[in-house]
Every structure is written in structure tokens, then in C-alpha cells.
Amino acid sequence: MTTTYSDCPVCGVGLDPDGSCWNCATASHDAVQVNDSVHLAGVAAATPAEIRAAPIPDWPTPEPIAKTAKTRLPASDRREPARLWRMVDAVAEAYQVPRALAFLLVLAILAASVGGRRRVRVAPDWTEVLALYTAAAVPSGERKSPVLAALSAPLLAVERELAEKMAPEVASQRALRDLRAAAVEKIKRKGDTSPAAIAELEDAVRDLETTVVPAIPRLLADDSTPEAMARLMAEQGGRLGVLSAEGGLFSTLAGRYSSGIPNLDLVLKAWSGDFCRVDRISRDTITLTEPVLSIGLAVQPDILATLAEGKNFRGSGLLARFLYAIPDSLVGSRTVDPEPVPEQVAAEYAEAVATLARTVHTGADTVEMKLTEPARAVLNSFRQDLEPRLHPDYGDLANIADWSNKLPGQLVRIAALFTLFSDPTGVEVGERAMREAVSLAPYLISHAVAAFELMSGRRSPLEPARAVLRWIGRKRLTSFTVRQAWRDLSGQTWATDTDAIREALADLVDLGWLRLAAQPEQRGPGRPSERYEVHPLATKEKP
Numbered sequence: 001m002t003t004t005y006s007d008c009p010v011c012g013v014g015l016d017p018d019g020s021c022w023n024c025a026t027a028s029h030d031a032v033q034v035n036d037s038v039h040l041a042g043v044a045a046a047t048p049a050e051i052r053a054a055p056i057p058d059w060p061t062p063e064p065i066a067k068t069a070k071t072r073l074p075a076s077d078r079r080e081p082a083r084l085w086r087m088v089d090a091v092a093e094a095y096q097v098p099r100a101l102a103f104l105l106v107l108a109i110l111a112a113s114v115g116g117r118r119r120v121r122v123a124p125d126w127t128e129v130l131a132l133y134t135a136a137a138v139p140s141g142e143r144k145s146p147v148l149a150a151l152s153a154p155l156l157a158v159e160r161e162l163a164e165k166m167a168p169e170v171a172s173q174r175a176l177r178d179l180r181a182a183a184v185e186k187i188k189r190k191g192d193t194s195p196a197a198i199a200e201l202e203d204a205v206r207d208l209e210t211t212v213v214p215a216i217p218r219l220l221a222d223d224s225t226p227e228a229m230a231r232l233m234a235e236q237g238g239r240l241g242v243l244s245a246e247g248g249l250f251s252t253l254a255g256r257y258s259s260g261i262p263n264l265d266l267v268l269k270a271w272s273g274d275f276c277r278v279d280r281i282s283r284d285t286i287t288l289t290e291p292v293l294s295i296g297l298a299v300q301p302d303i304l305a306t307l308a309e310g311k312n313f314r315g316s317g318l319l320a321r322f323l324y325a326i327p328d329s330l331v332g333s334r335t336v337d338p339e340p341v342p343e344q345v346a347a348e349y350a351e352a353v354a355t356l357a358r359t360v361h362t363g364a365d366t367v368e369m370k371l372t373e374p375a376r377a378v379l380n381s382f383r384q385d386l387e388p389r390l391h392p393d394y395g396d397l398a399n400i401a402d403w404s405n406k407l408p409g410q411l412v413r414i415a416a417l418f419t420l421f422s423d424p425t426g427v428e429v430g431e432r433a434m435r436e437a438v439s440l441a442p443y444l445i446s447h448a449v450a451a452f453e454l455m456s457g458r459r460s461p462l463e464p465a466r467a468v469l470r471w472i473g474r475k476r477l478t479s480f481t482v483r484q485a486w487r488d489l490s491g492q493t494w495a496t497d498t499d500a501i502r503e504a505l506a507d508l509v510d511l512g513w514l515r516l517a518a519q520p521e522q523r524g525p526g527r528p529s530e531r532y533e534v535h536p537l538a539t540k541e542k543p
Contacts, residue, residue, distance in 0.1 A: 071446040087349035095332035098327030104134040108296025112241025113357040116292025129273040136325040142297035144245040154350035158357040162217035223248035230278040247303030320402040324451035355387035359424035374431035396480040464504035483529035
């Protein structure tokens, strides 16, 4: 019996219109099925398993494409705080997004929950406020907004709770202010300039000026102008969190609403709690003695790529203040009907975030935490290892030394947030929390390198080759044609034509990942589609 296949019966890859298999180089799609074996024109009868197990010709050891391949976020097993990591994993599974997206948003949410009311004394002359700026870059359509909504829900619930609790006092003080303002106007309308009337007016004005209407509590804001953030922070005692699934904040800071003039001062100073004064046209100057801002953004990679155009973004130190994640997209391999976040996991996370926010918000003063001596030893060991990597001549992190110099302090902040997530009343950052934070350093470093490469506009010239290698591994190809590569990869920005495909393949040949296969005899007009054989490691190792 003769059967016509639309997919290759050996490897499952779709066939070319002429019946040849992209993967197996079979000459025809006409096949005869005999029991468990498949006979193809020009290929001896063999089972698929036998074909895959055939001897592999010797290959040279391929060279790695890049020394800065992105490290994966460490697995959650046996990590602390366990409730935090369970939520990260559950949200990533439920929404089919990279774990790194959920993790960086959680860090920003914890920092916003603390609201600057905790700081860590690392050394006599070194303190860290618990503010974090995070930016996870994931493409459009990857459910950034639902993820942000799920993770920030507990903090927004506390905000509503605090607002409802404060509402009666706000209403009472507002009414009293209106009455006293009316009393001042009534005295003024009399036009009496006698000493007694002036004294009465002065008393009424004094009463009005001392009538303070408390602000409705706000813990979070969306994209805002620096002036709006300053006003909100002044109302909220100098504290605020900004969470957004868009990249509008960067455009705003670059001067979208200020004639292209960057306005970075507040965001720069609020990362470290430094005194800041914001002058406003036709309005009173806002003075923030100790502003603390936390930012969590989920942006498209193209937004990061445009930051190279932002005036003073790098030179001012703004970009060095962010923690970055540029995870690989899961689109194309997502589960269509995933399990939702387990109720208990969500409840435990919500309780921890809400308890933390309530605990710190009810305290009037900023509490200083300190590192234990074992925790300090862990931190100093990391700093010792990091230092030579910053050397301007031979350090592998010299190009991002501005970011790397801030990393030890960032890790202290993360360790303190881990501590407070588990115990909102904690005043010591212990060795376990510090080790948990330091273990994230390889991940944070590798993604910072990738982010700055993207933001500089100088993408690796081997990025197309890396994309082809990822495609080979995903398809588990043992050979393929240029035509097949073009069909599958032409949607990517670098794959503008088949010549771009051939350039990427030439790089992979030079690096030992591919070799040109024996080409079939040309049939008919047109340029034949070259076939390449794939190094066996390409389908076994992640490039």
C-alpha cells in the first residue's frame, strides 16, 4: 500500500512541495508502511528509532557562541522564603510566563510594601534604603498586565483598607477646613480694620492654616510625571511605589511632557533616600527630606532598546539603578490550559505581603536593620570575588561597572526584603537571607549584561547565529535546508532575506555547529536550497 505523507514519517518535519524532507533529505514523500518500518525512496527500510540511532560521523568540538549567555533564574526548590518562590512558580505556570517576570515584579512589590520605612546598616558609613527598581523585558502579548494584577492585588487591598479607615478623618478635617475658610472670608467681608477685628482675622487665619486634611493613603501609582510623583510622595510622607506593565515611565523621564528635557532628579535621588527639592512653575516648591521610591516595570524589549537614545540615562546613573530580566519568550511552547494559582499558595503570599505593608505603615519612624556578622562575611566574600571583574583593563564586567558597583547594595536590599517577607518585625538580616540573595548574583549579572547590550544598540553580531541554534534545538533537527530556515525564521527582525539566513549559517559553520552537506543534483531552474548537517550537541545543549 502506498501512502502520501504531508509530514515526514521518520522525523515528523513537514515536507517540501517536491516531497523532499527538510530533515532527513529523503527524495520522495511516497512511502510504504510495512509493520513498524518505513521504506522511503532511496532509503533502506528501517524503523524511526533505528534511523535516529545510526552512527554519527565525527565532529569537532563546537565553540560557544557567546561568553555572556544568559543565566537562568535559579530553581525554587529548597529556596527561602518558600512562600515567595511558590507564588513565583505558581504565577509563571498559571499565566505561562517566564519565572523571571514574576520574580522581579514581586521584588518591586515587596519594596513598595516596605515603603522606605526600613533601612539596613551594612557598615558604620554604609546604609541601604529598601527601594528597588526592576525592569523585566518581555514581548507584547505575554500577559504582563494580568501577572502584575495578580501579584499586586494584596498590596492594593491594603491600600483600599487604609483609605477606608482614614476616610472619616479626612471628611471631618475637610469640613472643618471649609468652615474655617468661610469664617476668614466672613471677617474679611466686614471690612473692619480695627485692632480687634484684625486680631480676630489673624486668629481665624491661624486656625485655618493649622487645619491639616490628611491625604488618602496611596501605596502605588502607575506611570506618572516626576512632578505628579513628587506631589504624591509629599502627601504620603515621601514614599511611593510605581508599578506598570508599560514603558511609559521611561518616555516621561526622557522629557515627553517637558519639551524633551529629561527630568531625572527625583527618580535618581529617591532610589537612595537623598534630599530632593522639586520646583514647579506657578506652584509651591515641593521639598522631600528623605524620598523613597520603588519601581517595577514589565516592558517590551524594544522599549529597552530605545533607552540608548535617552539623554543622560546612562551617564546620570539611572540605568545602573535597575535590576533587569530579559527572559526567553515562552510563546510557541505554552500550555493552553494551565493549572490556576493554587488557592493556598495565593493566600499565603497575600497574607505575607499584606502583613508586611500593614506592619510598616503603622509605624511612624524608619526602623534600622543590621547585618549579622555571618551575613556580613557572606557579603564581603562576594564583594571580594566581584572586585577584579570590574577592572577597567581586564575585568569582564568593566563595561557595566556602573551597574556592578551597585550590586552588593542591591543584594543587601533583596536579603532584607526576604527577611521582612518572612518576619515583618525582623531587625536583623541573617546569613541564610544573605546567601539566598547572593546566589541570585550570576543571574542578575548575566541579564544586566544582556540589557546593557540591548540598550546600547550594539547587539551581538552573533545574535542571528544564536537564534538559528535555538531554532535547531527546538525543532531537534539533524539537517535542514536554507529554504526551511527561511520559512521558519523570516518573521524575526534580523532575518530580512535569505542572504541574512546564509550569513548566520556561515557563522555556525565557522564555530563548528554546522557543516555543508552533500548537495542533491539540481533539478529544474533556480538556485538549489543548500542543505546543512547539524552537530549532535545542538539538539542536546541550550546555546
